[in-house]
Amino acid sequence: MSENKLAATTRTEFGKGAARRLRRAHQIPAVLYGHGTEPVHVALPGHETMLALKGAANALFSIEVDGKAVLALAKDVQRDPVKQVIEHVDLLIVRKGEKVSVEVPVTVTGESAPGTIHLVETQALALEAEATHLPEHVEVSIEGLEAGTAITAGEITLPKGSTLETDAETVVVTVTVPQVTADDLAADEAQAELAEAQSAASEAAAE
Template sequence: MPEVKLTAELRTEFGKGAARRIRRAHKVPAVLYGHGTDPIHITLPGHETLLALRQANALLSIEVDGGSQLALPKQVQRDPIKHTIEHVDLVLVRRGEKVTVDIPVLIEGEAAPDTLIDVIANTVSVEAEATHIPQQIVVSVEGLEAGTQITAADLKLPEGSTVQLDAEALVVNITNAPTAADIEAELAEAEAEVGIEPTLAEGTEDAEGSEDEAAEGAEASDES
């Protein structure tokens, strides 16, 4: 994974007011910690940081106070409406050091007809060198039949990376796609649970009404 260089500034002001001023200047408050060192409070460039953190487990080279530090994002706080970055916690790493991170699972290909792909794990915990973290784990489901199961042991990772899951942990499950009858039955069951009466089939009500009218007409004829 290539390093992304970000030039940071040391932060001397703290609190909500200071954080708001930093964000108004299109920058991001952050803290850098790890390896038993005291936390370093910094300010990162807003746009560059936003672009860098679009990639999971981005390896950052933080240039600050005349030095350079390698770091991984530990926690990223985002504004739920604006989707801007509010604050970043960064953990220090060293070249050659192994870290455990969650890697996204990418599904490729199409399974056999009339099947359903059930992704049990969207991310997988992996131990890898800090400078060689896989960006994603690709799982091919091309042509797989119903009943096929892909476990942690089946995942293909770069050399030096290992999955931190039980070998039999299920990652992807290929099942039979539900039929129209299955869907209707599930819908009827769900409606019954919430007390919704089943809807009469189209034309049923009219047929019943016609039968009632015919019966009433017959009774009138008998009376006459």
């Protein structure tokens, strides 16, 4: 995992008003914490931070603040629920070689047997991995699997250097046959009746 280098500035103003002013200036409020240090409140460059966090789980940063560079992981990213703009970031200070606990998203590869579908029961796995070599995802292959198959966390091949923290018996992916519900049947029947009525109306109009 490559480091995203950012230059941060320390914050001296706090509260919602100060945060709004920062965001208007295209900066993002953040806090650096960890390793027994006092939390440091900083402002990050908005555009560069958003690009680094876009679709990236557990993004690793090299933050330069007050002339000193520290490594940090994005642990909590708060976004506006409507605009989806980043409002605040919590950054955990880490060191090279240090193991940390992270949530890593599950990615399904391959196709199950014909006539089946797969369901992702667990969207992410808790792993322990080296802070500077965190996996971006965990791959789960469903190639050729038959209906009734369930893949548990303990059966998944983890990225090199990672240790599973999620319960090994946790079901991650299941393969099943699509179920037709009474509502589905009623909807199909209603659609067929509507099509029949429209056809009859068209024939009557033609006569």
